[in-house]
Amino acid sequence: MAAQHRTKGEPAVTSAPLTRDTEITGTTSRLSGMSLTLGYQRRIVAEGLTVSIPDQSFTVIIGPNACGKSTLLRALARALRPSSGTVLLDGRDIHELPARTVARTLGLLPQSAIAPDGITVADLVARGRYPHQGLLRQWSAEDERVVREAMEATGVAELADAYVDELSGGQRQRVWIAMALAQQTPLLLLDEPTTYLDIAHQIEVLELCARLHEEQGRTLVAVLHDLNQAARYATHLIAMRDGTVVAEGDPRTVVTEELVERVFGIRCRVLDDPETGTPLVIPAAGRRHRAARQPAGVGAGGTGRESTVD
Amino acid sequence: MKTTVVLRGGGWSLRIRPRAVAVGGACALVAFAIAVLSIGTGDYPMTPAEVLRALTGSAPATDTFIVRELRLPRVAAALLVGAALALSGAVFQSLIRNPLGSPDLLGFTQGASTGALVMIVLVGGQTAAVAAGAVVGGLATGVLIYLLAWRHGLHGYRLVLVGIGVAAVLAGLNGYLITRAQIIEAARAMLWLTGSVDGRGWEDVIPLLIVLAVAAPVLLLGCARPLHMLEMGDELAGGLGVRRELVRFTALGAAVLLSAVSAATAGPVSFVALISPQVARRLTRAPGPNLLPALCLGAALLVAADFVGQRLIPDRLLPVGVVTGALGGIYLTWLLSTERKANRL
Numbered sequence: 168m169a170a171q172h173r174t175k176g177e178p179a180v181t182s183a184p185l186t187r188d189t190e191i192t193g194t195t196s197r198l199s200g201m202s203l204t205l206g207y208q209r210r211i212v213a214e215g216l217t218v219s220i221p222d223q224s225f226t227v228i229i230g231p232n233a234c235g236k237s238t239l240l241r242a243l244a245r246a247l248r249p250s251s252g253t254v255l256l257d258g259r260d261i262h263e264l265p266a267r268t269v270a271r272t273l274g275l276l277p278q279s280a281i282a283p284d285g286i287t288v289a290d291l292v293a294r295g296r297y298p299h300q301g302l303l304r305q306w307s308a309e310d311e312r313v314v315r316e317a318m319e320a321t322g323v324a325e326l327a328d329a330y331v332d333e334l335s336g337g338q339r340q341r342v343w344i345a346m347a348l349a350q351q352t353p354l355l356l357l358d359e360p361t362t363y364l365d366i367a368h369q370i371e372v373l374e375l376c377a378r379l380h381e382e383q384g385r386t387l388v389a390v391l392h393d394l395n396q397a398a399r400y401a402t403h404l405i406a407m408r409d410g411t412v413v414a415e416g417d418p419r420t421v422v423t424e425e426l427v428e429r430v431f432g433i434r435c436r437v438l439d440d441p442e443t444g445t446p447l448v449i450p451a452a453g454r455r456h457r458a459a460r461q462p463a464g465v466g467a468g469g470t471g472r473e474s475t476v477d
Numbered sequence: 478m479k480t481t482v483v484l485r486g487g488g489w490s491l492r493i494r495p496r497a498v499a500v501g502g503a504c505a506l507v508a509f510a511i512a513v514l515s516i517g518t519g520d521y522p523m524t525p526a527e528v529l530r531a532l533t534g535s536a537p538a539t540d541t542f543i544v545r546e547l548r549l550p551r552v553a554a555a556l557l558v559g560a561a562l563a564l565s566g567a568v569f570q571s572l573i574r575n576p577l578g579s580p581d582l583l584g585f586t587q588g589a590s591t592g593a594l595v596m597i598v599l600v601g602g603q604t605a606a607v608a609a610g611a612v613v614g615g616l617a618t619g620v621l622i623y624l625l626a627w628r629h630g631l632h633g634y635r636l637v638l639v640g641i642g643v644a645a646v647l648a649g650l651n652g653y654l655i656t657r658a659q660i661i662e663a664a665r666a667m668l669w670l671t672g673s674v675d676g677r678g679w680e681d682v683i684p685l686l687i688v689l690a691v692a693a694p695v696l697l698l699g700c701a702r703p704l705h706m707l708e709m710g711d712e713l714a715g716g717l718g719v720r721r722e723l724v725r726f727t728a729l730g731a732a733v734l735l736s737a738v739s740a741a742t743a744g745p746v747s748f749v750a751l752i753s754p755q756v757a758r759r760l761t762r763a764p765g766p767n768l769l770p771a772l773c774l775g776a777a778l779l780v781a782a783d784f785v786g787q788r789l790i791p792d793r794l795l796p797v798g799v800v801t802g803a804l805g806g807i808y809l810t811w812l813l814s815t816e817r818k819a820n821r822l
Contacts (some may be wrong), residue, residue, distance in 0.1 A: 174798045208629065244714045270718030277712035281574070286764040287480070297706055298718040302698060306492035350717065400698075 195222055197386070198243060198273065198354055203252035205238050205410070212238045213410030216252070220354070220403075225380040225387045227397040227418075230407035231431055236390045237278070237358050239407070243388065244275035244356045270298035274352040276343055278359055282331040288342050289327040292318055295349030317348035320383075321375060337368030344375060355379070357389040361396070369393070373400050392432075398422050398446045406430050422446035497761040497770050504757075504773035508556060508780050515555075515784045516548045521612035554664035554677040554742055555780040555797065557685045559749055561739040562773020564689075564696060564768060566750030567757070571704045572725060573633035579751040580736035583640030587647035588618025589740035590670060594654040597666045605624025607669065608681065608741035615737025618643060623729065630711075631725050638690035674783055675802075681742050688738045692731040697768050700728045705765045746798045748805030749775055756808070778804070792813075 199219035206212045208431040212235040220226050220243070228236040243254055245261045254261040261269060273297075282291060290384070296310045318324040321341045326334065331342060340360060347355055358369070361369040377400050380387045391397045398418040405415045408430045414421045427435045427448055427476060434451040441447075484491045516532075517523040521543060523531070530536040531544035562580070580586045592614020596602040602610065623631070626639040655666055703724040706714040715721055736750065753775035757767045760774075777795035781795065784802060786795035 241712065244712075244716055246715050266715070266720050267718040270716060273716075275712065275716030277710065279710045280713045281708070281710045283708045283764040285758075285762065290480075290764065293707065294709070295717070297702070301704075302702070303489040303491075306481075306485075306490045308485070310490075311483075474758070 181387050196220055197222055197265070198255070198388075200239070200243060200249075200254045201252050203239075203242055203249045203254065205235065205242050205247065205249050207238075211250075211410075216410065216412065218405060218412060218415070219241075219387060220388055222386055223380075223384055224403040225377065225401055226389070226403040226405060227401035228388070228390045228405045228407060229392075229394060229397045229430070230413075234443045235410040236405075236407050240356055240388065240390050241275075241277070244273060244277075245269055246275060247279065267298050269349065270352075272352055273354040274347040274350040275354065276347045276355070276357045276360065278362070280343055282339070284332070286331050286347075287327070288323055288329050288331055288334070289314070289318070290332055291342055292323070292345045292349050297348040298350060303342050313351055314349050317345040320348060320379065321345040329466065335368070336364050337371050338362060340372050341375065344372070344379075352385075354386045354388070357387065359390050359392065361391060361393070369396065376400065394422070394427070394448045395440070395446075398448070399440060399443050418446060422448065478657075494761065494763050497763050498768065500760045501770040501773045504770065504777045508559075508773065508796035511777065511780050511784050512552045512556060515552050515780065515787070516544055518788070519548065536736065550678050550682050551674050551676070551783070552780060553682050554674040554685070555783040556776045557682065557689055558674065558739040558743040558746060559775040559777070559779025560693075560752070560772045561689050561735040561775075562687060562746065562750040563753030563778070564691070564693060565732040565735040566752075566775075567740075567754035567766045567768050567771040568696060568700070568704070568728050569750070570754050571708060572728060572732075573637050574708060575633070575637065576755055577751070578637075580732070581745070581747065581750065582644065583636065584622060584642075584644035584647060585615050585618055585640075585733050585736045586745045587644045588621075588738060589615035589653060589737050590651050590745055591647050591654070592617070593669055593740070593744070594666055597669065598654045598658040598662050604681070608684070609746075611741040612737045615740055616733060619730070619733035619737070623726075630722055631729070632711075668796065669744045671796045672744035672801070673796035674743045675794060675796065679744065681821045685738050685742045688734055692735050693772065696728060696731050697772075700724055700731070701766060701768050704728060704768075708765065717807065723773045744798065746779065748808075749779055749801050752805055752808050753778055755812075790791055 196219040199217075201217055203216040204211065204214045205216065214395055215237075216239065218239065228239065230236045238247065242249050245254070248262060256264060256272060293306075293310070293314050296306075296314065299310065300306070315324070317473065318327060321344050323338065323341050324337065326342070331339060334342065344357070344360070347357070357376070360372050364372065373396055376387055376389060379385055380402075401418050403416065404418040404421050406413045406421065406426060413430050414426050422437060423446075424435055424437050427433060428435070436449045436451065438447045438449060439445075480494060480496070482493050482495055484493065487554065491603070501616060513525045513528050517525055517528045523540065523544070527536060528544060531540040532549070534541060536544075552752065566579045569580065569583060570576055573583075583717070589611040592610035593607045594610075595614070596607045596610035600606065600610075622639050622643055623755040625643070626632070626635040628635065651670075655663055658666055703714070703719045706717050706719045707721065709725065711721055739746070754767060754771040757774045761767055761770050779801065782800040783797040786797050786800040789795055
């Protein structure tokens with residue numbers, strides 16, 4: 168739905184998000200990382216990394232495997248303590264804030280989330296209320312309302328009594344997002360929410376994210392693998408390589424042929440997405456494919472051998 | 478029956494699973510009934526009514542003495558050891574996210590045994606010394622495993638690997654200690670290693686009662702909710718505001734203490750810690766550690782096992798550990814066959 172809004176009247180749309188983006192960058196950022204050094208035990212993933220997440224943006228982090236994008240997300244979510252530098256949430260060091268305060272401001276949906284055996288959808292979504300509950304405040308009327316709304320917003324309300332183990336991958340991902348929504352945080356961080364989903368479920372999840380961002384005014388940060396999806400849905404793009412930010416800003420200006428080559432090391436062409444007008448990255452064809460397009464006889468002999476060698 | 482029922486008042490709200498409450502309540506009732514039955518049987522038989530009168534203090538002095546001083550301590554030991562082991566097993570299974578978690582698997586039981594065997598074989602200590610040895614051994618093993626497994630936080634997988642390793646080393650050490658023993662001490666050591674509540678007095682029961690009175694509320698009220706969250710993964714739990722290391726340290730400490738002190742009271746009674754949480758889960762059909770139902774079920778299981786052990790073979794008392802071992806075998810066989818029928822194995 169969100170993408171359809173953007174499709175209507177292509178020239179007008181290109182300017183509208185731009186002005187909104189300048190407004191965003193002009194305003195504040197509740198979440199930022201200042202000269203972060205990030206790593207695990209002996210391996211350093213990133214050094215001197217500085218990023219800020221514009222408020223009310225749908226920020227997408229892209230980059231090749233092992234470039235440190237998930238690590239950055241984990242650091243921003245307080246799941247990883249930087250070896251130097253600070254992550255600031257509302258102007259304060261996130262590691263000095265009480266865990267519960269952070270959990271009421273910032274939600275994280277990690278890749279590592281495990282659905283407990285034999286849990287129902289409603290029970291799992293309800294667990295998102297944990298930071299708002301206590302020993303004597305286990306299930307307030309507000310908890311009930313927020314969980315119901317989260318399930319409705321993600322379209323899993325009719326699955327409430329189903330077991331999570333029995334759901335499809337796309338449904339399960341929507342349930343996890345519902346749980347994160349029930350946490351009622353203005354900031355929501357999603358680590359590769361579309362990985363392992365087929366194309367239909369990827370679109371389903373991204374449309375949901377775009378809707379949450381537009382209708383509920385939440386700040387979303389997601390790590391994605393698909394460059395075209397990132398360009399289509401993000402209002403703010405962060406491109407990373409080898410632990411550094413190569414470029415950031417509106418995807419319409421950021422995604423260029425040079426950037427893709429610098430970040431992913433591949434040659435490509437960037438076209439306008441015929442659906443949305445956002446950048447569409449087409450990787451350059453390999454030798455084999457170019458050969459196949461030539462008249463029979465010219466490159467055909469080599470094609471077969473090359474494909475086995477490849 | 479609805480899976481959850483909510484009770485609300487001004488400013489407070491409780492979310493209750495009726496099925497879990499029913500399972501816990503039923504197990505507590507069964508435990509109580511078997512306890513009364515068990516107290517009433519013996520060379521001087523008493524009806525349940527007489528037992529209850531003696532417990533409440535409105536019976537003849539002889540009855541009251543027999544019940545309160547001779548028979549109640551044994552039954553209380555069975556109830557408390559069962560409850561403590563089941564609770565510790567439920568915590569371990571939740572912490573390592575694996576239904577095989579139990580103090581036997583993770584080496585804490587072997588540690589308690591080492592402490593007790595050192596006292597029996599090398600020092601020649603009496604009951605109190607052996608009990609103290611078991612507690613010290615169990616706790617020291619807990620500290621050792623925690624230190625070896627800790628690396629930027631405690632991870633379930635590391636805990637399992639380190640625990641199995643420590644358990645293997647300690648099992649070897651325990652075997653060596655028995656080979657060093659004289660025949661009488663060796664027999665005593667073997668009896669201790671089987672696990673028994675025979676001849677336990679109040680002096681054996683009171684320490685466990687105190688530990689359980691402290692550890693159970695800490696776990697049930699303080700740790701149960703965050704443990705639910707930790708079962709979904711560390712990062713997610715952290716994102717929900719769970720103070721992971723604090724919760725894990727507290728839960729692990731309480732569970733190690735429970736298993737060490739129950740070993741001091743009854744020796745390493747096998748399988749109760751492994752089975753009770755699993756059976757409780759199957760009965761409640763609720764996700765999460767199911768601490769309270771497991772606790773009640775463990776108490777019922779052990780007091781029933783002791784009751785059976787006293788009467789299975791006439792004129793011959795079976796230590797409770799033999800009965801729980803047999804029950805464990807039966808349960809695992811049943812589990813294997815049902816899982817195979819359901820095509821999960």
